[in-house]
Amino acid sequence: MLKFGMPRIELLDQNLINQIAAGEVIERPVSVVKELVENALDAGATRITIEIADGGKQLIKVSDNGCGMDAEDLAKCVVRHATSKIKTPEDLFRITTMGFRGEALPSIASVSNMRIISKPQGSAQPYACCLHLQDSAVDRSEKVSAPEGTTVIVQDLFASVPARLKFLKSAETEKSHIRDYLGKLMLSRADVAYTFISDGETALATQGGLAIDPELALRNAIGAVYGSRAAKSLRKVNLVLQDFAVSGYVSDPAVVTGSRSGQVFFVNNRYIISPLLNKAVDAAVSDLVYGGKYPYAVLFIRIAYEQVDVNVHPAKREVRFAESNKVFEAVRAAVRQAYHSYQEPQGRAETGTANLETTPYSAPELNLRYAPSPAANAANIPEYDPMPIQPSAAVFPASNAHPLRILGQANRLFIIALDGEDLLLIDQHAAHERIIYERLKTAERRRDKQLLLVPQNIELGQNLNKVLQENAETLRQFGFEWQDFDGTLLLRAIPLVELKNPVEQFFRETLEDLSEAAGGRSLPEREDYLLYTMACKAAVKDGDILTMTEMQKLIADLLALPNYQTCPHGRPTITYLGRDELARRFKR
Ligand SMILES: Nc1ncnc2c1ncn2[C@@H]1O[C@H](COP(=O)(O)OP(=O)(O)OP(=O)(O)O)[C@@H](O)[C@H]1O
Ligand SMILES: [Mg+2]
Incomplete structure (x- = not known):
């Protein structure tokens, strides 16, 4: 027998139901801003x-110039599960709007004082309708004067739910959450003009205008959100495949931040958090950016709605891809292409997408259904237009106009040269590493090898012999050829690299490096690693004396590469001291 008797089952009252729903969706002021702004966009x-x-604790007011609502719809919009956005179960699997649950407004209303003022576009009535809500029910409505569109005013958020109020942070923190969210939105929907005002001051604003020039609107928005340095260094990302497209911008490898906060992803125009996509960008820039630094990336992924599940979490911030490997690979390839192809006109082999098994895109067959905004139309993705900021052109004047003059070598490591009036300092090892790496990387070169005029007898010892056996297949693929005579090795061929140091040293150091770091890596990773290692070991070293001709060749080879600015590990290869910089140092 139950000690206290059987508990009776009661139906919850509507406001409590709404508050429970609010518990899931409305965590803090930014959640309210998000829901209201998404409604405005919808x-x-x-x-x-x-x-x-x-x-946002005292007031959140969102005004839009959207379609508005008439008095009848206005009364309905605060009823739970009332939505204009889906009608049938099938609609749930092809969501094209930001909202669809029909629960945001009643949820917010259950934890605040709310007013909604709305006037439909083209309304014959001279007035707007204003709805006052109390405990998520309509308290009263009145006629007011207002422009076409909707304004939602939310006051005293969580005043009636002290347990929630307690968890809110300082006004400054809540504001920064809102700013952060709006920043992302400004990027995802750069077509819209936003103004964000906090305590009477404009904190963030964009001009919109996607209809005039979508790319310009996006670049402006990137400038508003991440600052002009990032905006000036952008490279276009654009990869369109059969049922998948990636577009947007990444910043120059030299313009990076210490966190991933400058990387944002939008899937079918919805901002998402995705460690998978962060990793795809990391993988794309691993040979350009030094560890712990991240370029800015604003990437739009368009994918057939059937290929992505957005209904994973009520806040809709996470998505699940049906084929995550494909998504990863395509994003990696798209970003790589942005870094490698921007300087390469037709004719030169592409470098970044050799491993991508995808079908080339043809526009009319595109099997995508996007949100009905111009930003989301794949056919609108403009062809790549080279940005005005092309580092080799802008930073280093064309070398035929100002032939490079080598001044000498410092510390047996840095090459000092003059390009016109400008002083260049080049790290000989990092520069040579980049040159060799680029040469080895292309598929055709990988198979090339050079037979040694005199095969080398090399005594490897037990440890290195083991490394050799473990990596034999990969090493052979890259051009090493040897015969094994009971522990003594006869090295017959090596990859096609110009060596300044003895062959044996190169071979031995490559194996030593592999033994330290190659264990536990997958085959493609091991191949990549071997590329870095070979480039590093074959390159001239810190301490090598170079002749004038060698230095001249090294600089010319370096500047001919699209990614000449960093070594494959991401360290800078070249530094430029212009007249202004020198003048500054001399306080002139
Ligand atoms: N700013 C607005 N302009 C015009 N109509 C609006 C606006 N905000 C809300 N509505 C109408 O009110 C309805 C209810 O909005 P609500 O945010 O509660 O639900 P939803 O957007 O349909 O779904 P979700 O709960 O996922 O946000 C919407 O479907 C829309 O028809
Ligand atoms: Mg909504």
Whole structure:
């Protein structure tokens, strides 16, 4: 027998139901901003103003110039599960709007004081309708004067739910969450003009105008959100495949940050958090950017709606890809292409996508259904247009115009040269490493080898012999050829690299490096690693004396490469001291 008798089952009242739902979706002021702004976008707004006071705790006001609602719809919009966005179960699997649950407004209303003012576009009535809500139910409505569109005013958030109020952070922290969210939105929907006002001051604003020039609007938005340094260094990403497209921008490998906060991804225009995509960018830049640094990346992924599940979490911030490997590989390849192909006109072999098994894109067959915004139309992805900022052109004036003059070598490591009036300092090892790496990397070169005029007898010892056996297949693929005579090795051929140091040293050091770091890596990773290692070991070293001719050749070879600015490990190869910089140092 139950000690306290059987508990009775009661139906919850509507406000409590809404509060429970709010518990999932409305965590803090930014969640309210997000829901309201998404509604404005779903309503087709091109101008949205977001105003907050006290980090949103006191006031959140979102005004839009979207389609608006008439009095009848306005009364319905705060009813739970009332939505204009889906009608049938099938719709759930091809969501094209940001909202679809029909629960945001009633949820917010259950934990705040809310007013909604709306006037439909083209309304014959001279007035707008204003709905006052109390405990998520309509308290009263009145006629007010307002422009076409909708304004939602949320006051005293969580005032009636002290347990939630307690968890809110300082106004400054709540504001920064909102700023962060809006920043991402400004990038994802650069067509819209946003103004974000906090305690009476404009904190962030964009101009919109995607209809005029989508790419310009996006670059402007990147400038507004991440600053002009990032905006000036952008490289276009654009890869369009059969049922998948990646577009957007990445910053120059020299313009990086110490965290991934400058990397944002949008899947079918929805901002998502995705460690998978972060890793894809990492993989694409691993030979350009030094560890612990990340380029800015604003990437839009368009994928057939059937290929992605957005209904994983009520806040819709995570998605699940049906084929995550393919997505990873395509994003990696797209970003790589942005770094490698921007300087390469037709004729030169592409370098970044050799491993990508994908079908080339043909526009009319595109099997995608996007949100009905111009930004989301794959056919609108403009062809790549070279950015005005091409480092080799801008930073280093064309060398035929100002022939390079080598001044000498310092510390047996740095080459000092003059390009016109400008002083160049080049790290000979890093530069040579990049040159060799690029040469070895292309598929044809990988198979090339050079037979040694005199085969080398090499005594490897037990440890290195083991490394040799373990990596035999990969080493052979890259051009090493040897015969084994009971532990004594006869090295017959090596990859096609110009060596300054003895062959044996190169071979031995390559194996030593492999023994330290290659264990546990997958085959493609091991191949990549071997490339880095060979480039590093074959390159001239810190301490090697170079002749004038060698230095001249090294610089010419380096500057001919698209990625001449960094070594394959991401360290800089070249530094430039212009007249301005020198003048500054001399305080002139
Ligand atoms: N700013 C707005 N302009 C025009 N109509 C709006 C606006 N905000 C809300 N609505 C209408 O109110 C309905 C309910 O909005 P609500 O945010 O509660 O649900 P939803 O957007 O359909 O789904 P979700 O709960 O996933 O956000 C919407 O479907 C839309 O028809
Ligand atoms: Mg909504």
